[in-house]
Amino acid sequence: MAQEDVFKKLVSHCKEYGFVFPSSDIYDGLGAVYDYGQMGVELKNNIKKYWWDSMVLLHDNIVGLDSAIFMHPDIWKASGHVDAFNDPLIDNKDSKKRYRADVLIEDQIAKYDEKINKEVEKARKRFGEAFDEQQFRTTNTRLLEHQAKRDALHERYAKAMNDNDLAELRQIIVDEGIVCPISGTKNWTEVRQFNLMFSTEMGSTADGAMKIYLRPETAQGIFVNFLNVQKTGRMKIPFGIAQIGKAFRNEIVARQFIFRMREFEQMEMQFFVRPGEELEWFRTWKEYRMKWHKALGFGDDHYRYHDHEKLAHYANAATDIEFLMPFGFKEVEGIHSRTDFDLSRHEQFSGKNIKYFDPELNESYTPYVIETSIGVDRMFLSIMSAAYKEETLDNGESRVVLQLPPALAPVKLAILPLVKKDGLPEKAREIDNMMRLHFYCQYDEKDSIGKRYRRQDAIGTPYCITIDHQTLQDDTVTIRHRDTMQQERVAIADLEKIIADNVSITSLLKKLM
Ligand code: ATP
Numbered sequence: 106m107a108q109e110d111v112f113k114k115l116v117s118h119c120k121e122y123g124f125v126f127p128s129s130d131i132y133d134g135l136g137a138v139y140d141y142g143q144m145g146v147e148l149k150n151n152i153k154k155y156w157w158d159s160m161v162l163l164h165d166n167i168v169g170l171d172s173a174i175f176m177h178p179d180i181w182k183a184s185g186h187v188d189a190f191n192d193p194l195i196d197n198k199d200s201k202k203r204y205r206a207d208v209l210i211e212d213q214i215a216k217y218d219e220k221i222n223k224e225v226e227k228a229r230k231r232f233g234e235a236f237d238e239q240q241f242r243t244t245n246t247r248l249l250e251h252q253a254k255r256d257a258l259h260e261r262y263a264k265a266m267n268d269n270d271l272a273e274l275r276q277i278i279v280d281e282g283i284v285c286p287i288s289g290t291k292n293w294t295e296v297r298q299f300n301l302m303f304s305t306e307m308g309s310t311a312d313g314a315m316k317i318y319l320r321p322e323t324a325q326g327i328f329v330n331f332l333n334v335q336k337t338g339r340m341k342i343p344f345g346i347a348q349i350g351k352a353f354r355n356e357i358v359a360r361q362f363i364f365r366m367r368e369f370e371q372m373e374m375q376f377f378v379r380p381g382e383e384l385e386w387f388r389t390w391k392e393y394r395m396k397w398h399k400a401l402g403f404g405d406d407h408y409r410y411h412d413h414e415k416l417a418h419y420a421n422a423a424t425d426i427e428f429l430m431p432f433g434f435k436e437v438e439g440i441h442s443r444t445d446f447d448l449s450r451h452e453q454f455s456g457k458n459i460k461y462f463d464p465e466l467n468e469s470y471t472p473y474v475i476e477t478s479i480g481v482d483r484m485f486l487s488i489m490s491a492a493y494k495e496e497t498l499d500n501g502e503s504r505v506v507l508q509l510p511p512a513l514a515p516v517k518l519a520i521l522p523l524v525k526k527d528g529l530p531e532k533a534r535e536i537d538n539m540m541r542l543h544f545y546c547q548y549d550e551k552d553s554i555g556k557r558y559r560r561q562d563a564i565g566t567p568y569c570i571t572i573d574h575q576t577l578q579d580d581t582v583t584i585r586h587r588d589t590m591q592q593e594r595v596a597i598a599d600l601e602k603i604i605a606d607n608v609s610i611t612s613l614l615k616k617l618m
Contacts (some may be wrong), residue, residue: 139362174342371480410425506563532572547566
């Protein structure tokens with residue numbers, strides 16, 4: 106199946122099974138805003154718990170914070186967002202569709218990469234065992250032509266972005282012959298800058314209302330609380346502050362479902378270190394965060410780093426962790442070495458001293474910062490796209506199964522009486538009452554057992570138990586495992602032990618120790 110079709114199916118699956126709904130659905134939706142349904146909210150909460158516990162629980166030098174979404178407007182001047190949180194946009198005059206100029210060019214670079222990879226794969230098939238990829242990549246003339254074009258484009262693009270040269274960005278689009286996917290024409294407007302922050306007003310207009318912004322990242326709430334937390338928590342450098350919360354960006358091109366939203370959620374951790382030690386800590390966090398992703402078990406080939414060549418004005422090192430989505434490798438998390446930029450700027454704009462006194466060095470300094478920043482919604486999408494499987498069974502039937510890591514699955518256990526009579530529902534309810542003290546259970550007595558299994562497979566429930574007539578005699582049930590579909594007879598008394606370890610967040614955290 107084409108990846109595009111897989112993605113479409115995933116989006117409709119998310120809606121059909123209560124994971125993600127378009128916002129304001131009965132009013133035909135609101136662009137790039139989504140609601141999480143009864144299953145989605147459970148998965149999302151589990152992702153957040155995995156992140157929070159891996160940061161705050163496992164590190165005695167990281168503490169949490171929950172800062173407000175509304176903040177003093179000067180914060181966004183200090184952070185640079187008022188002046189520089191822009192995307193370059195371009196319109197196609199025929200379709201009237203708006204695009205990000207940088208994204209159009211990056212897609213073009215990806216097309217060259219695709220061509221190169223196709224050449225390699227074709228040759229691999231042709232030469233079989235004897236294929237030497239390295240040699241092919243350095244000698245094949247057609248591939249080298251593609252590579253040269255790609256590298257030249259990349260260099261030109263990076264320079265234009267670094268120089269903030271909007272006319273050159275447009276010229277690249279024209280020279281590359283990039284067309285609008287809707288109208289198919291090259292009838293482009295000029296490129297303009299567009300600020301991504303939403304603003305609103307606080308206070309009554311009679312008083313002179315103040316223009317404030319909805320935060321475009323959670324990080325600034327951490328920076329402005331640096332001293333509050335450091336002093337009251339008696340924190341010693343190096344230490345970190347972690348926060349989960351909503352962020353808002355007026356994205357020009359909102360596409361790919363929950364990949365790019367206008368209201369989304371971030372999980373950010375700012376780690377404060379001594380100046381000069383930041384690159385060492387950058388490497389440490391880069392590795393730790395990758396380990397966190399890989400512990401989910403989707404396969405190491407689903408992840409890669411993308412080190413930034415164009416660094417933000419405040420950064421001296423930056424990398425993305427990319428995940429193989431149905432539409433290619435895409436950023437899920439950013440890890441940035443932000444130097445002392447943020448704290449220094451807040452010191453300057455607020456007029457307050459935000460220095461740290463280091464008792465070991467007996468001196469005061471502005472700490473340097475390593476940031477790890479991940480989007481909950483993108484993480485959600487990456488997990489759903491890796492977990493979604495369509496399988497043909499031995500008996501010729503097919504099933505859709507979400508192979509979610511059990512620790513993240515919304516429902517951990519389904520409790521199914523074989524029939525709706527003979528005291529089986531009552532017995533099943535008894536077990537249900539015992540089990541729901543420990544984890545999220547779902548009781549279901551409607552339809553055939555096969556149909557009930559399919560419903561649980563579709564929401565990723567790792568275990569189903571069936572209560573039958575034998576249960577009434579010997580207090581055993583059949584437990585069915587989602588991925589293998591294997592069934593075994595176990596004592597009710599052992600159920601909690603069998604299931605709890607596997608479905609707990611602790612099972613993931615152990616892989617990080
Ligand atoms: P992109 O280049 O895709 O716009 P970014 O580099 O601007 O992302 P950051 O500012 O580094 O993103 O934000 C950190 C993380 O927040 C991203 O890795 C992503 O997971 C998430 N994120 C950012 N923008 C959005 C959005 N519009 N919708 C959903 N998640 C987002």
